Each structure stands twice: as C-alpha cells, then as structure tokens.
Amino acid sequence: xxxxxxxxxxxxxxxxxxxxxxxxxxxxxxxxxxxxxxxxxxxxxxxxxxxxxxxxxxxxxxxxxxxxxxxxxxxxxxxxxxxxxxxxxxxxxxxxxxxxxxxxxxxxxxxxxxxxxxxxxxxxxxxxxxxxxxxxxxxxxxxxxxxxxxxxxxxxxxxxxxxxxxxxxxxxxxxxxxxxxxxxxxxxxxxxxxxxxxxxxxxxxxxxxxxxxxxxxxxxxxxxxxxxxxxxxxxxxxxxxxxxxxxxxxxxxxxxxxxxxxxxxxxxxxxxxxxxxxxxxxxxxxxxxxxxxxxxxxxxxxxxxxxxxxxxxxxxxxxxxxxxxxxxxxxxxxxxxxxxxxxxxxxxxxxxxxxxxxxxxxxxxxxxxxxxxxxxxxxxxxxxxxxxxxxxxxxxxxxxxxxxxxxxxxxxxxxxxxxxxxxxxxxxxxxxxxxxxxxxxxxxxxxxxxxxxxxxxxxxxxxxxxxxxxxxxxxxxxxxxxxxxxxxxxxxxxxxxxxxxxxxxxxxxxxxxxx
Amino acid sequence: xxxxxxxxxxxxxxxxxxxxxxxxxxxxxxxxxxxxxxxxxxxxxxxxxxxxxxxxxxxxxxxxxxxxxxxxxxxxxxxxxxxxxxxxxxxxxxxxxxxxxxxxxxxxxxxxxxxxxxxx
Numbered sequence: 001x002x003x004x005x006x007x008x009x010x011x012x013x014x015x016x017x018x019x020x021x022x023x024x025x026x027x028x029x030x031x032x033x034x035x036x037x038x039x040x041x042x043x044x045x046x047x048x049x050x051x052x053x054x055x056x057x058x059x060x061x062x063x064x065x066x067x068x069x070x071x072x073x074x075x076x077x078x079x080x081x082x083x084x085x086x087x088x089x090x091x092x093x094x095x096x097x098x099x100x101x102x103x104x105x106x107x108x109x110x111x112x113x114x115x116x117x118x119x120x121x122x123x124x125x126x127x128x129x130x131x132x133x134x135x136x137x138x139x140x141x142x143x144x145x146x147x148x149x150x151x152x153x154x155x156x157x158x159x160x161x162x163x164x165x166x167x168x169x170x171x172x173x174x175x176x177x178x179x180x181x182x183x184x185x186x187x188x189x190x191x192x193x194x195x196x197x198x199x200x201x202x203x204x205x206x207x208x209x210x211x212x213x214x215x216x217x218x219x220x221x222x223x224x225x226x227x228x229x230x231x232x233x234x235x236x237x238x239x240x241x242x243x244x245x246x247x248x249x250x251x252x253x254x255x256x257x258x259x260x261x262x263x264x265x266x267x268x269x270x271x272x273x274x275x276x277x278x279x280x281x282x283x284x285x286x287x288x289x290x291x292x293x294x295x296x297x298x299x300x301x302x303x304x305x306x307x308x309x310x311x312x313x314x315x316x317x318x319x320x321x322x323x324x325x326x327x328x329x330x331x332x333x334x335x336x337x338x339x340x341x342x343x344x345x346x347x348x349x350x351x352x353x354x355x356x357x358x359x360x361x362x363x364x365x366x367x368x369x370x371x372x373x374x375x376x377x378x379x380x381x382x383x384x385x386x387x388x389x390x391x392x393x394x395x396x397x398x399x400x401x402x403x404x405x406x407x408x409x410x411x412x413x414x415x416x417x418x419x420x421x422x423x424x425x426x427x428x429x430x431x432x433x434x435x436x437x438x439x440x441x442x443x444x445x446x447x448x449x450x451x452x453x454x455x456x457x458x459x460x461x462x463x464x465x466x467x468x469x470x471x472x473x474x475x476x477x478x479x480x481x482x483x484x485x486x487x488x489x490x491x492x493x494x495x496x497x498x499x500x501x502x503x504x505x506x507x508x509x510x511x512x513x514x515x
Numbered sequence: 516x517x518x519x520x521x522x523x524x525x526x527x528x529x530x531x532x533x534x535x536x537x538x539x540x541x542x543x544x545x546x547x548x549x550x551x552x553x554x555x556x557x558x559x560x561x562x563x564x565x566x567x568x569x570x571x572x573x574x575x576x577x578x579x580x581x582x583x584x585x586x587x588x589x590x591x592x593x594x595x596x597x598x599x600x601x602x603x604x605x606x607x608x609x610x611x612x613x614x615x616x617x618x619x620x621x622x623x624x625x626x627x628x629x630x631x632x633x634x635x
Contacts, residue, residue, distance in 0.1 A: 296602070300571060303600035307620040308529035314623040315537055343620055350602060363606065 033057065033132035035069065039117070039125045043068045044089065047127075056111070056134050058104035069130065072101040072111070085115065092117045092125040098135060110139040180278040183264070186234060188213045191273065200280060202251035213276075217250045226259070233263050233274055244281075256282045292354065299350040303343065310339045337383075352476050355483040362402040362487060369438050369508070370394045370431060372403060376410045377429060380418075386425070387418050393431045395438040399508055401488050406508070409481045409492075413442050413504050416477065421446025421501065434507065437490065441505040449496040457494065458482040481506075519634045520561055524548045524580070525569035525598070530619075534567065537623050538630075551575040555583075558590060564634045570599040570607060578611035585612040594633035 027034055033053030037044045049064050057064070057072060073079065081097035088095035094116035101111040112135040118127040174181060180197035182190055190208050198205060201217065213230075214222040229240040240261035248254045258279045265271030317332050354361075377389050417427045424445035432439045449457060456462045457478050478492075485492040489509045496502035521543045523534050531547040538545050546561055548554050551572045558566070566584075570577035577597060584590040597608035600619035608616045615629055 299602075300600045303619050304527050305529055307600065308527070308533040310620040311533040311537055311623055315533075315540065318540075318623075339620070347602075361603070 028052070031133075033130075033134075035064075035130045035132070037069065037128045037130065039089070039127060044128070053132060056103075056109070056132060057101070058107075063104075073099070074102040074106075076100050076102065085113075088115055089117075089125075089128065092119065092123075098139065109134050109136045111135070180280075182213070182276045182278070184213055184230075184274040184276065186272040188230065188274075190216070197278070200252070200278070201249065220247050220249050221245070230261060230274065230276075233261055234272055237263050239263070240276075254282075255280055256285050295350050299346045302346050306339060306343055306346070310336070310343075313339065348476050348480060351480045355480065362405065364400050364402055366398050366400045367403045369397050369399045369406075372407060373410060373429065373431060373440065376407050377414065380411065380414045384418055387421070387427050388425050389414065389427045389429060391429045391431065395431050395433045397433060397438050397510055399438055399510060401508055402484075405484045406488075409484050409506065410440065412477045412481050413506075416504070417442050417444040417446070417502075420444065424501070433510075436510045437507040438510060439505060439507050441503055443501060443503040445501040448498045448500050448502055449494065450498050454494050454496060458492070518542075518544060519564040520544045520546065521565045521567060521630065521634070522546045522548060522554075522557060522561065522563040523567045524551055524554050524572075524577070525567075526551070526572040527569070530569070530598075537626070541627055543630075543634075551577070551580055554580055558584075558593070563593070565630060566593055566595045568595055568597050568613070570597060570601055570604055578607050581608075581611040581613060596629060596633070 028051040030050060030052050033056040034048075034050045035046050035053055036048040038047045041047075045066050046064055046069055047066075049061060053064070054061060070077075070082075073082070079099060081099040084095055084097050085099075087093075094114070096112065096114045099111050099113055101109055103109060112133040114131040116129050116131075117125040118129060120126050175195045177194070178196060180200045181194040182197060183192045185191050190211055190213060193205065193208055197203075198208070203217070208216060214227070223245060226240075226243060226245065229243060232238055233240065240259060243259040243261075245257045245259060246254070247257070258281045259276060260279075261274055261276045263271065264273045264275045313332060313335050317329075317336070320329055320332065374391060377391060381389050414427070414429075421427070421444040426445060428443045430439075430441040430443070432441075458481075459479060462479075482492045485506045485508070490507040492504065492506040494502060494504050521538055523531055523538075523545060525531055525534075525547075526549055528549065531549060535545045535547055546557060546563065548557050552575055554575075568577045568581060577599070581595060581597070584593060584595065594614045595612070596615045596617060597604065597611075597613040598617045598619060598621070599608065601607070604618065605616045614633060617626060617629065
C-alpha cells in the first residue's frame with residue numbers, strides 16, 4: 001500500500017496499474033460510501049473517498065479530502081456514538097455506530113458507520129477505513145416502529161387496567177351475591193365457586209375445586225334426575241330451572257336447595273361451561289308453611305263466631321213478627337249480606353296463601369257444566385234486582401273439575417260484572433264448546449278497563465287506581481280465579497275498552513274427563 | 516214436637532248456643548256437648564237420633580271420635596253430620612265415615628233440610 005500517498009496513486013507496474021483501476025472502479029460502484037483516513041497525520045484527515053461517499057454526503061471530493069470526518073456532524077456534536085468512535089480510534093479497534101450526520105444542504109441522515117483500523121507490520125495503526133451507509137429510511141422505520149410499540153404498550157396497559165377493574169367489579173358482585181355459584185367444565189368438574197358456596201356448605205375450596213360435582217360432599221348432588229338435566233344443558237342449551245333438591249348435607253344438615261343451571265359462553269373462548277346457582281330455600285319454605293298454617297287456623301277461628309252470628313241472624317229473620325215495619329226486615333237482610341261478604345273475604349285470604357305456596361287442592365269430580373253455570377247464575381240473580389243476567393248458548397259437556405272452585409270463579413266474574421256496571425242492566429253469559437275446551441264468557445256494558453291495567457288485573461292485590469276509591473276490595477278475586485283456571489289447565493282472558501264494558505272468558509279442557 | 520234427640524258436639528260455646536236456639540225452635544230435643552271426651556258417655560245414656568259433630572276440637576278431634584263410633588256396633592249406624600270451618604273438612608269427614616258434611620258458616624234452612632233427611 002506504499003503506492004498510496006497523500007491521496008494520489010503512484011504505480012509503476014503496468015499490470016498492477018490495470019488491477020488498481022479496476023479496484024477503484026469497484027470502489028466507486030459501491031453504494032456504500034468508503035473513506036480512508038490517515039492516522040499518522042495531524043487530526044486524522046480523510047485521504048480518500050469514493051463516489052458513493054460524495055453522493056451520501058452531498059459534498060464534492062475537494063471539499064472532503066484533508067478534513068477530519070467530524071464535519072459531517074455539523075453542530076450536532078453531543079452524540080454518544082462519537083465517544084465510541086474516539087475510543088475505537090485510540091485503541092486501534094473496529095466499531096460500528098449509527099450516527100447522525102448532515103448533508104451539505106443540512107439534511108439529516110443516519111449514517112451506519114463501520115470503522116476498521118489498518119495497521120503496519122509493527123501493529124501500529126496507520127489508517128482507518130470507514131464504510132458508510134445511509135440508513136435514514138431504516139432508522140425512520142425503526143423509530144416509527146418504536147413509537148407504535150410505545151402506543152401499543154400504553155394501550156395494553158390501559159386495557160389491562162380497565163379489564164382488571166371490570167374483573168374486580170364483577171368479582172365483587174359474584175362474591176357478594178347471596179346465592180351459591182359453581183362453574184363446571186364439560187366433564188362436570190368444578191372450575192370455580194364463590195365465597196357464598198363455601199360458607200353455605202361449610203367446605204374449603206380445596207374440598208371443591210377440580211372435583212367432580214357428583215363426588216362433592218357425600219355425593220349430595222349425585223341425583224339421577226339432576227344428572228339428566230345437567231347433561232342436556234351443553235348439547236341443547238336448555239337451562240335447568242327451579243330444580244329442588246332436598247338432602248341431608250354433610251356439615252349443615254337437612255336442607256332444601258333450589259337449583260338453576262345455565263350454559264355459559266365467552267365469545268371465541270368457550271361455550272362449554274355450566275353455571276349453577278344454588279339458593280337455600282329451607283327457611284323460606286318453612287316460613288311459607290307456617291304462614292299457611294297460621295292462615296288456616298286464623299280463618300277457621302274467624303269462621304266459627306261468624307257461623308254463630310249467621311245462624312242467629314237467620315233465626316231472627318224467621319222470628320220477625322208480621323206487624324214489624326219493612327225497615328227492620330231490610331236491616332236484617334243487609335246483615336246477612338255482609339256476613340256472607342266477610343265469609344268470602346276470609347276464604348279468599350286462605351286461598352291466596354295456598355295458591356302462593358302451591359298448596360291449592362283440587363277435588364275433581366265430573367259434573368254437568370251448563371247446569372252448574374245456570375244454578376250459579378240463578379242464585380246470584382235472585383239476590384240481584386239491579387241487573388238482568390242472560391245465558392246464551394251451551395256446551396252440552398260434562399267436565400271433570402273441582403266444582404266448588406269453578407263456582408267460585410263464576411261467582412267472582414258475575415259479581416265483578418255487576419259491581420263495575422252500575423248504570424247498565426244487561427249482563428250476558430255465553431257458553432260454548434271450542435275445539436276440546438268448554439268456554440265461559442261474561443260481558444258487561446260497564447266502565448271497562450284501561451289497556452295498561454288489563455295485564456295487571458290478574459296480579460295479587462292489584463287494584464285499578466281510580467276504582468279503589470269507589471269500589472272497595474282487596475284485589476285478590478281475579479288473581480284467585482286466574483290461578484284456579486290455570487290449575488285446571490285452562491286460561492282466563494279479558495277483553496275490554498274504557499267506557500265500553502268488559503268480557504272475561506275462561507276455558508276448561510274437556511279431555512280432563514279422562515284424566 | 517218431633518221428640519227426636521240431636522246431640523251437638525262442638526268446643527265453641529257460641530255454636531252450641533246458636534244451634535240449640537235454631538233446633539229447639541224447630542221442635543228437636545237438643546243435648547249440647549262441649550267436651551268431646553264426654554261424648555261416648557252421653558251417647559250411651561241418651562241414645563240420640565243424630566249427631567252434629569265439629570272436627571277441630573282439643574284433645575279428641577271430631578274425626579277420631581267418628582272413627583271410634585264407627586267401630587262400635589252400638590253406634591256404627593248413628594247418623595253423623597260433620598260441621599266444620601276447615602276447608603279440607605269434607606274430605607276428612609267422608610274418610611272418617613260421616614253421613615254428611617256442612618261447611619261453616621251454613622244456611623239454617625239448609626241445615627234443617629239435611630237434618631230432616633236423617634231423622635225421619
């Protein structure tokens with residue numbers, strides 16, 4: 001390399017001159033900028049640069065040669081890469097840095113600079129070779145990537161935080177709810193339970209998690225009917241609802257539990273888990289039973305003196321001397337009417353209690369439906385002078401039902417029709433056979449019922465607001481009627497228009513004759 | 516006067532009073548019994564034509580009374596009408612062997628009509 005001196009070539013041998021030109025062409029053809037600096041000269045100046053270096057830097061060769069390459073950094077001197085370079089030069093080692101350089105026109109470019117020392121036979125550094133690549137594009141992409149990454153990381157952190165918050169929120173609900181919750185996998189192994197489950201059954205999570213549902217406790221859930229229902233949840237998505245389990249549970253004794261089970265799915269993750277919610281209804285059932293007992297006793301006790309009063313009033317009615325004025329007789333008659341009303345109220349209270357606890361007992365016997373309707377209507381007609389009740393049509397059917405309950409329904413509908421049509425005389429009862437049902441309808445021309453109230457009139461203790469003022473009552477009559485008809489497998493419907501009267505209809509299935 | 520003897524067994528004094536008034540007014544001879552434990556003894560002594568029997572009574576309930584009456588050859592054919600305010604009364608009465616049942620409260624006329632069916 002002695003032929004290279006002060007940036008010009010001095011070659012004596014013809015062949016090597018050819019080779020050298022080729023070499024220079026190769027260097028100029030490179031897309032990497034290449035420079036040589038002379039370490040032996042003051043301030044380590046550039047003594048050679050190729051074409052690519054001129055292109056990358058924007059400077060001409062005559063502006064480059066003889067200068068230390070720091071001019072490329074212009075005023076941007078505070079770069080840590082510069083100290084790497086200094087150390088490499090001092091130690092005579094090679095290094096690679098990405099350094100911010102500036103073209104002649106001031107444009108920033110990132111220079112991937114590879115520096116390598118060239119040493120003499122004694123190992124002393126005499127030159128440095130520098131290979132430069134403009135990596136501005138790559139840097140830009142890298143920078144963008146880093147920015148993107150930062151944004152992503154920030155977003156992930158935010159999402160994680162909000163997920164955590166909503167998980168905490170949901171978890172606090174799950175743990176606070178006063179119902180025992182279990183989540184099962186498709187093999188009916190317990191995946192998780194809430195605190196209430198552990199407290200209710202007095203077990204630890206170690207006793208429970210990962211165990212088969214049917215193995216929990218003393219096989220307390222190993223009930224074939226329940227098994228069948230649970231096994232159909234996943235394939236059919238049919239929930240188990242209101243399943244009662246009475247069992248002598250370990251640790252807690254005999255309890256009545258109400259079970260609800262649903263398939264749960266999380267989109268894209270699973271749809272093969274089962275959530276079971278268990279409610280301890282032992283106390284509730286016991287309270288219901290006691291209330292039922294209480295009402296039975298109360299109604300019995302109330303009816304006993306009422307029987308005496310009724311009997312005595314009836315004796316009085318028979319003993320009225322003929323010369324007594326009509327007012328006296330009317331007072332006695334009215335007393336009788338109110339005794340009956342009191343008796344009905346007592347009976348209704350007991351009915352409501354029994355319906356609520358599902359204890360309504362039906363004593364079904366076959367009877368002639370038309371005859372019963374006629375007799376019931378006649379009995380009411382005798383006591384009602386204000387209205388005229390007409391019966392149209394017939395069913396010609398004998399039905400098997402609880403006759404006293406059906407009479408109760410007819411009486412209720414009849415007295416409602418009379419009560420709520422004080423200014424209209426006509427009430428019509430229609431009897432017909434519709435498909436395999438006997439149908440009873442009663443139409444009055446009274447005040448009617450607002451549409452929004454029509455849905456609620458079968459609710460317990462519901463009274464239409466403005467009606468309450470003028471027509472006293474407890475609001476349980478229609479509720480009882482509806483329940484009685486439902487218990488017979490029929491339905492009770494209302495059609496009405498404000499000011500245009502109401503029609504109440506009920507149906508009773510005829511096939512219950514064979515039931 | 517029919518001279519028929521009707522025994523009334525009910526723990527409630529008001530019911531006994533009222534029935535006595537109603538039935539004596541219709542010519543029956545009435546023996547009220549408030550304590551069901553005394554009933555057998557009174558039946559033995561009085562040989563009634565009919566028994567009106569309550570169900571819910573302390574110590575010895577109406578259906579218990581009725582079952583033992585039906586087991587005894589001397590009383591197995593005695594007509595018994597159960598009178599009760601209990602909603603399940605009819606079922607209990609029929610199962611225990613009552614001839615008839617009346618729900619409290621009842622119509623006096625209806626009761627008299629029923630009584631006539633059994634004493635004549």
